[in-house]
Amino acid sequence: MFLIKEGDGGSLVQMVQLALKRAGFSPALIDGIFGGRTKSAVIEFQKSRDLLPDGIVGKNTFNLLRDFLTGYTVYTVESGDSLYSIANRLGSTVQLIENANISILANNLQVGQKIFVPFNFSLVPTNIAYSALLTELICEGLVVRYPFISLQIVGRSVLNRPIIMLKMGKGQRKIFFNASHHANEWITTPMVLKFGEEYAKSVVNATYLGALNAEYTFDNTTLYIIPMVNPDGVDLVTGAMERDSETYYDTLVLANNYPFIPFPSGWKANIRGVDLNLNYPAMWEKAKEQKYQAGYTKAGPRDFVGFAPLDQPESLAVYNVSVKEDFDLTVSLHTQGEEIYWRFGNYEPRGAKEIGERMALVSGYKLTDPDEFQSFAGYKDWFIMTYLKPAYTVEAGKGVNPLPIQKFDDFYPAVREILRVALTVLE
Numbered sequence: 001m002f003l004i005k006e007g008d009g010g011s012l013v014q015m016v017q018l019a020l021k022r023a024g025f026s027p028a029l030i031d032g033i034f035g036g037r038t039k040s041a042v043i044e045f046q047k048s049r050d051l052l053p054d055g056i057v058g059k060n061t062f063n064l065l066r067d068f069l070t071g072y073t074v075y076t077v078e079s080g081d082s083l084y085s086i087a088n089r090l091g092s093t094v095q096l097i098e099n100a101n102i103s104i105l106a107n108n109l110q111v112g113q114k115i116f117v118p119f120n121f122s123l124v125p126t127n128i129a130y131s132a133l134l135t136e137l138i139c140e141g142l143v144v145r146y147p148f149i150s151l152q153i154v155g156r157s158v159l160n161r162p163i164i165m166l167k168m169g170k171g172q173r174k175i176f177f178n179a180s181h182h183a184n185e186w187i188t189t190p191m192v193l194k195f196g197e198e199y200a201k202s203v204v205n206a207t208y209l210g211a212l213n214a215e216y217t218f219d220n221t222t223l224y225i226i227p228m229v230n231p232d233g234v235d236l237v238t239g240a241m242e243r244d245s246e247t248y249y250d251t252l253v254l255a256n257n258y259p260f261i262p263f264p265s266g267w268k269a270n271i272r273g274v275d276l277n278l279n280y281p282a283m284w285e286k287a288k289e290q291k292y293q294a295g296y297t298k299a300g301p302r303d304f305v306g307f308a309p310l311d312q313p314e315s316l317a318v319y320n321v322s323v324k325e326d327f328d329l330t331v332s333l334h335t336q337g338e339e340i341y342w343r344f345g346n347y348e349p350r351g352a353k354e355i356g357e358r359m360a361l362v363s364g365y366k367l368t369d370p371d372e373f374q375s376f377a378g379y380k381d382w383f384i385m386t387y388l389k390p391a392y393t394v395e396a397g398k399g400v401n402p403l404p405i406q407k408f409d410d411f412y413p414a415v416r417e418i419l420r421v422a423l424t425v426l427e
């Protein structure tokens, strides 16, 4: 049962604190620590919504708080309402309501009609730790806010979390971004979601995103985003997974195979201890040989290749959707190092180096020639080998993984430039 209460910690508490703050109640810091101030804010929120004011976030309280994470509410039109009055009362704007309800004419509101009312704030938070649940709520909210975005569940994680793909655009060219293959690189999820939100906002306002003409790109390109390939692993790293759960215990047992790797902050793998970016059919046997030699012979926090290529549901989902959609260019976001990888062994897709050089130029990142330390079985490797089309691994930011979300604003601008090049370079 869903329950968040005083004494709890981690990313779910941060999510509650953010929702409280957006709703106008002050939990003091959004620090992921459920203390007295957070409890008081929950109580005030509960009173304002006629809930039992016990200071515990159970199912009912969360159902009302979740509006502030999806960023919208459903409103039933009453007699005398106008879009303007609804927007004013609920903290929205006429434009946001019009964008979210494309079939509704402002002067033709019907009493009893249900409409989406998005709140007037940017949806994608860049100041809190992420979780599978938060990602699901944001994706739901983006689709409501920008109805031209569609949402597809392309697979399920080991723990049955949806692996979500967002899609927007009408063009022939297909560009694919993915993030959080590696659990402790989860900061890539807000990066790719923020980019998606900014792009969608530019499309709806018919403006430019930097040098990108959003309407033109929207008509000529289709963008696919899988913001979180490894939801279970992210939940482990950010503390969204309950510490007294059986899964957490099982994971701890796997981690004990590699006592020199910090737990859970050093966890890159999926929840079964398989490194998803070593699980693709691109000279997988070589990856296995290399990693076994380095001592990664059992499931654990990182570098275990699995028992066969694509034996994990997360990598299989990304593989299947890639085969089905036949993308023209892909970018996989990882951290860290401020580097861009562009080829796989002797496979060098035509034009890929030049595109990589443009990415390097706009971001200040280094386009890396992977000769010295050849790696195998990654998503990019498989895509390049199979399709001979451009694919990149971008190592975003600099520091120790997991990169602190507090530095998001330092890291994001370079990533945005890279994604913008990726999205438009084939136009």
Ligand SMILES: [Zn+2]
Binding pocket: 182, 185, 277, 334, 335
């Ligand atoms: Zn990585």
